[in-house]
């Protein structure tokens with residue numbers, strides 16, 4: 001098989017499916033790419049996320065693998081339509097303050113706050129860290145990706161996939177490389193019993209006076225460009241309904257931490273299921289045979305837990321490498 005003839009069918013159109021489409025279309029410009037998905041932005045789990053860049057609820061993903069994927073991220077500031085503001089006195093002002101969270105292994109401007117700085121925050125914290133990171137607003141990022149992909153003639157098909165057998169009904173050639181980015185639903189479509197949902201409820205509010213993210217034991221507050229994301233829950237549950245007790249607790253905990261938020265106008269409540277996998281993110285190639293005996297090469301890319309926005313670009317890079325190895329072998333596994 002030559003790179004010229006490659007065909008990709010990407011299942012799922014969240015941040016991972018779209019990042020794969022972008023990187024595959026860059027690496028294999030003559031390939032044919034189709035994205036099949038039940039939902040598109042703004043109706044994916046990725047749209048619920050605040051997009052703070054950092055590792056969080058990653059199941060058993062080893063630190064080394066996580067660090068590799070993060071380093072593999074090609075940070076193009078112009079790609080991140082969201083916040084990366086430099087303040088008037090020259091400091092990057094999108095900083096994150098993390099209270100009582102333990103030592104964090106993050107690269108830029110990480111330091112412990114002294115006691116007088118800590119008392120600027122409500123609550124009785126004894127340890128707090130401040131570090132620089134950035135926020136990549138998923139919905140804006142995904143819109144930007146759709147524009148690029150449409151210009152590259154990537155095809156989109158809205159369809160629910162029940163199992164690998166559906167690919168035959170859709171006339172997908174067995175030469176096509178399938179890239180599985182179905183997020184939590186990989187549990188059912190690819191029978192992965194290691195996946196479990198960690199439910200996250202958030203509230204987006206108008207509060208243009210918030211410039212720093214704050215994460216502590218009881219809540220987090222993350223500014224995006226148009227709204228501020230108040231969170232949140234992490235419950236082992238697959239309930240996608242807004243829970244009013246959760247909503248009350250989120251608002252209360254965030255008000256306690258930053259009292260000015262009491263004036264913030266509510267925009268929307270959102271719930272999403274973080275796709276957490278016991279042994280960590282799944283990034284590998286598998287040969288799957290359908291009920292009718294057709295073989296498909298499937299590259300899995302799912303199970304990103306609470307850090308799918310952070311890891312998407314790097315994981316898509318690994319998908320490209322898996323394709324290169326597969327294509328170099330000349331045919332099937």
Ligand SMILES: Cc1cc2nc3c(=O)[nH]c(=O)nc-3n(C[C@H](O)[C@H](O)[C@H](O)COP(=O)(O)OP(=O)(O)OC[C@H]3O[C@@H](n4cnc5c(N)ncnc54)[C@H](O)[C@@H]3O)c2cc1C
Nearest residue numbers: 012013014016038039046051052161183200272308309310
């Ligand atoms: C409240 C909350 C806050 C978060 N905050 C952050 C954060 O600040 N930073 C961060 O890095 N991460 C964060 N995350 C995690 C992040 O949102 C996820 O890891 C990420 O969205 C997973 O992306 P994905 O593309 O794998 O899955 P999804 O976004 O779920 O996309 C899956 C796609 O597959 C499609 N699909 C599913 N099943 C089928 C089917 N049967 N047939 C066809 N199509 C199907 C869906 O329609 C969708 O298009 C947060 C998550 C939550 C819930």
